[in-house]
Amino acid sequence: MSLVFSQLINGLQSGSIYALIAIGYSMVYGIILLLNFAHGDIIMVGAYVAWLVVVNLSLPPALAIALAIIACTLLGVVIEKVAYSPLRKAPRLSLLITAIGISFLLENLAQLKFGAGAKNVPALITGPALDIGGQHIGFTAVLTIIVSVVAMIGLTFLIRKTKMGKAMRAVSEDMGTAQLMGINVNSTISFTFAVGSALAGIGSVLYSCAYPQAAPTMGSMLGLKAFVAAVLGGIGSIPGAMIGGFAIGIAEAIVSAIGLSVWKDGVVFAILIIVLIFKPTGIMGKKINEKV
Amino acid sequence: MLKVNDINVFYGSIHAIKGVSFEVNKGEIVTLIGANGAGKSTILNTVSGLLKSKTGSITFIDKTISNIVPHKIVAAGLAQVPEGRRVFLGMTVEENLEMGAFTRKANEISEDMDSVYVRFPRLKERRKQIAGTLSGGEQQMLAMGRALMSKPELLMLDEPSMGLAPILVEQIFDIIKELNAAGTTILLVEQNAQMALSIADRGYVLETGKIVTSAKASDLLNNDAVKKAYLGG
Numbered sequence: 001m002s003l004v005f006s007q008l009i010n011g012l013q014s015g016s017i018y019a020l021i022a023i024g025y026s027m028v029y030g031i032i033l034l035l036n037f038a039h040g041d042i043i044m045v046g047a048y049v050a051w052l053v054v055v056n057l058s059l060p061p062a063l064a065i066a067l068a069i070i071a072c073t074l075l076g077v078v079i080e081k082v083a084y085s086p087l088r089k090a091p092r093l094s095l096l097i098t099a100i101g102i103s104f105l106l107e108n109l110a111q112l113k114f115g116a117g118a119k120n121v122p123a124l125i126t127g128p129a130l131d132i133g134g135q136h137i138g139f140t141a142v143l144t145i146i147v148s149v150v151a152m153i154g155l156t157f158l159i160r161k162t163k164m165g166k167a168m169r170a171v172s173e174d175m176g177t178a179q180l181m182g183i184n185v186n187s188t189i190s191f192t193f194a195v196g197s198a199l200a201g202i203g204s205v206l207y208s209c210a211y212p213q214a215a216p217t218m219g220s221m222l223g224l225k226a227f228v229a230a231v232l233g234g235i236g237s238i239p240g241a242m243i244g245g246f247a248i249g250i251a252e253a254i255v256s257a258i259g260l261s262v263w264k265d266g267v268v269f270a271i272l273i274i275v276l277i278f279k280p281t282g283i284m285g286k287k288i289n290e291k292v
Numbered sequence: 293m294l295k296v297n298d299i300n301v302f303y304g305s306i307h308a309i310k311g312v313s314f315e316v317n318k319g320e321i322v323t324l325i326g327a328n329g330a331g332k333s334t335i336l337n338t339v340s341g342l343l344k345s346k347t348g349s350i351t352f353i354d355k356t357i358s359n360i361v362p363h364k365i366v367a368a369g370l371a372q373v374p375e376g377r378r379v380f381l382g383m384t385v386e387e388n389l390e391m392g393a394f395t396r397k398a399n400e401i402s403e404d405m406d407s408v409y410v411r412f413p414r415l416k417e418r419r420k421q422i423a424g425t426l427s428g429g430e431q432q433m434l435a436m437g438r439a440l441m442s443k444p445e446l447l448m449l450d451e452p453s454m455g456l457a458p459i460l461v462e463q464i465f466d467i468i469k470e471l472n473a474a475g476t477t478i479l480l481v482e483q484n485a486q487m488a489l490s491i492a493d494r495g496y497v498l499e500t501g502k503i504v505t506s507a508k509a510s511d512l513l514n515n516d517a518v519k520k521a522y523l524g525g
């Protein structure tokens with residue numbers, strides 16, 4: 001029983017991180033039909049920023065958290081401005097290849113600057129284990145789940161109720177008509193990248209609580225799993241990304257709980273294949289409507 | 293109010309608009325008629341800034357708009373109701389109207405939303421409904437209401453009668469007349485030449501990207517060539 005419980009908590013913890021990252025994939029896909037494969041690498045940059053601030057500059061962890069999130073946000077916006085916005089009218093494939101190129105670029109730059117080996121990121125957040133019904137749960141696990149859920153509620157409010165959120169929905173649905181409404185499409189897309197990347201930044205900090213290391217390629221597997229989560233939920237759907245993220249985290253935990261932890265990554269890709277074969281639109285996805 | 297001077301618009305190598313010039317004066321209803329594929333939508337989208345002309349210029353209320361971005365053109369007072377309505381299907385009626393008022397401050401729009409609801413009572417009944425569940429006629433009303441929310445000086449409508457039952461078409465055209473009477477200048481693009489000319493002051497006839505005739509609407513209604521080509525004999 002207690003094993004099941006602790007695996008469930010593990011699943012929810014990594015699931016919330018996948019969800020935070022998956023949201024960024026889905027938001028960007030929703031607005032410019034791009035599978036932004038550089039998104040996972042933003043997490044890596046966040047982890048290095050945290051490491052630099054705490055270890056190299058010996059500044060307090062709170063500052064590291066803030067700077068990591070800010071760095072991820074800015075990086076996402078800059079990547080969009082520099083690499084993607086010039087391709088607004090180019091075929092989607094050019095955009096996809098550019099994203100893969102940016103991913104390699106970030107990984108290689110990190111390797112060049114910091115070496116191929118992993119750096120240890122000291123604990124950014126610490127706290128006492130919680131005792132719930134006789135079960136011990138790590139502080140960071142609880143924090144991760146709570147922070148993620150709060151971030152998702154905040155995001156839902158942003159998208160449903162604010163002017164900018166509505167503009168994001170309008171641009172996602174029909175970019176040309178959104179322009180006819182007087183919506184500035186470029187700034188709406190920038191804002192979308194900022195929000196998605198900020199969530200990735202939060203994900204980066206929470207991830208480093210569970211796996212306190214920074215390494216050049218850490219973002220690729222994490223990003224790939226979040227991508228699977230986004231596809232499972234229905235790419236383009238934000239609630240779908242949330243559900244997909246938790247589902248992937250729990251699936252991994254179940255596989256570990258039944259003693260097949262070597263299959264932890266395998267099960268994620270099995271899910272991807274099954275979704276793509278049987279329900280390519282995912283759990284919450286709408287019919288794929290070609291945009292003009 | 294709107295002066296389009298010698299525009300040439302291309303889609304890749306396709307030369308869609310070939311040296312078109314026309315103007316719309318304050319208070320008028322001007323119609324641009326032509327067959328499917330003549331280039332009517334291309335012209336409206338060029339005026340709105342979604343497409344760029346290779347040559348010439350477009351001025352609106354003494355301001356050159358041919359080189360500015362679409363959202364600034366809307367803010368300058370020029371709104372378009374696009375062909376096929378293009379309401380945001382996943383958003384509610386009210387959210388669609390809010391999008392129409394995007395260039396304005398949130399606290400200034402509630403009065404205008406009320407007046408849209410007065411003009412289109414059906415929209416009021418359905419304000420919390422997702423636009424995708426509306427009928428074609430209701431979507432056309434929403435598209436028009438949405439454009440009005442920007443408080444345009446000039447409203448451009450691209451085939452508002454498309455796919456609507458005759459009774460609804462009459463209703464839509466009555467509303468266009470009312471809007472004009474209330475002070476909005478109208479540029480109306482139609483394949484339904486009869487209806488368009490019957491409410492317009494002046495008309496331009498467009499054929500394969502060129503303006504071939506322009507005259508008072510009443511004259512065009514009696515013009516033999518126009519009758520033959522667009523008015524069913």
Ligand SMILES: Nc1ncnc2c1ncn2[C@@H]1O[C@H](COP(=O)(O)OP(=O)(O)O)[C@@H](O)[C@H]1O
Pocket residue numbers: 303306308326327328329330331332333334335
């Ligand atoms: N996106 C596009 N790409 C290529 N050609 C187009 C595109 N849109 C319209 N055209 C062509 O431009 C011409 C004018 O089209 P359009 O302005 O839509 O005409 P209308 O609105 O009068 O029916 C047509 O020959 C049409 O095939």
Ligand SMILES: [Mg+2]
Pocket residue numbers: 329332333334375450451
């Ligand atoms: Mg057309």
